[in-house]
Amino acid sequence: MSGETIVVGGGVIGLTSAVVLAEAGHRVRLWSPEGPGATTSAVAGGLWWPYRIEPEERVGAWALRSLEVYAGLLDRPEETGARLVSGVHAATPLAGLGAWAAEVDGLRAATEAEYTPGDGLWARLPVLDMPTHLTWLLRRLEAAGGRVERRTVTSLAEAAEGARAVVNCTGLGAGRLVPDAGMRPVRGQLVVVENPGVDTWFTHTGTGAESTYFIPQPGRLLLGGTAEAGADSLEPDPATAREIVARCAGLRPQIAGARVLGHRVGLRPERAGGVRLEREELPGGGVLVHNYGHGGAGVTVAWGCADEVAALVDA
Template identity: 35%
Template sequence: MTKSITILGCGISGLSCGVKLQEAGFTDVRIISRTLPPNTTSDVAGGLWFPYKAEPIHRILGWSRSTFQEMMRLRGQAEAGITMTRFFQLHPKPVSGEAWWSSAVEVYRPLGEREIMAEFPNIAEGQFPSGFYAEVPIAEPHKHLPFLMNQFRERGGVIEIGDVKSLSEISHKSRIIVNCTGLEAKKLVGDAELFPIRGQIVVVKNPGINRSITIEADDDGDHSEHATYTIARSEDVILGGVAMTDSWETSIDEATVSGIIARCSAIEPSLKTPQILQHKAGLRPGRTEIRLESEQLSDTCTVIHNYGHGGSGYTVNWGCAEEIVSLARAAS
């Protein structure tokens, strides 16, 4: 099997690829990254399995199904930081048919208004006439990323800090480069199709909630930047959020914080006066389509791109990593 694989990036994408390549028998795998956890975009995420702001749907369905299964498997290891949540997606307009991602999960059912109002007594009649229910995993980033780093290192993987300015800078040292640089691939490989989708969340102490919620954006557009959601994790709850396309702003906006708390606590009243633990903002790596493909860089080096996962990095990571393994085998 070929030696010398260099993975660029130590977020959820780079680490999943590293672990999967090792599991597949590749040796001499190293990660080079400008930042390491807890200082990546992957550390800002809620870590909920839920396909959001990523394309194309026909590939995402397969990747998210494989990721779901891998997360269920890893759930058996406490150090992996994976928990399950009861997940409610609420729609401000009636929807018919199944959620397109429903076949990827094990427990799923459409919700009618009566069931929604029984679960959420605060909701007014007509506010959410339909929705979906599912049971989905959450990979808590502050536990899951260190877990993956340990797994990678225990199998002989090396993680180095380094700022790579161009792929040709490292191509002579590697047979295969896996490019997992997220939004920063825009600069590294000059990808004009990448764009930021700003997110901001409030991390609060969990007052005893065991359900997570997303409110489907109103198609009319005026609230489309508001991505209202709660993610109930083992010790905290993530309150979100925003999804601001083309905004590069990563500072915390106070008005956004109050808006998020007001919107979330309108559905989940125990969050009205939350004990705030942390504020976070970050840029989702948006792209017209996730880029997962091989490119021949030179006679001796193939680059496999794996970036542009939008708001779904934790929802497709293992499925993408499995495909990276196939591409790496083909390039060996």
């Protein structure tokens, strides 16, 4: 067994965990079967908000720590992918949020001019251009001495054979590798269009498989979406895409004529009981830290979870 730490999983959770560990002085190798651009994280809308993630009593601290980090990245958006953008969460009363909401500057009820139905929440929040942000994380990891290896893992024991500590950031893959029967995919479909002049974001998550949101990103506008629990197809559905555009155009008519640039589908890694972030002692003196099951909020909690991972590895 070497003194290395192996992080398994190359999405935003794995990359951020690897960065924090490497910058704390660990010799880190990150194993992933694919580059960051091929992960579920690359498909995400990138809006900071604790969406479809539990347990509530832990999520707030993780999210606020991440918010603090993103605030420090806003002066280099072309490099880090982080920008501050205003928008409205529909049907989201402030009183219904956790204690963490009191720590978010400027969070308030939307005015009637901002959202006509009157039950929205206005906020100015970080929006991450995920392909750019993932590339930045990769470069930061390499600058800290971390190594990235394109590798398919068939068992966590395989990683544990060659390292003092293993960090499991495999998302949906944890269902097979741990194994964890509580893991399930929640399918999200998006449409990417030329931005017709929309400079704010909007979300209405709803209660079923349909949601409505648009998020401006550099040179494009992301339209969503779906939250189909248990669905695992990565093929875009043309009828669903048309419905997404129609719902978004009902709120911003200029979206109806926007040229479609592409389609995205991602599978959110949701877990019964919420995020698993805990340490296991392994036979032979090694350590396994689990960090998976972040649902629809990986980028929202990535840095808070990564700090906790580092503390658990060093415990």
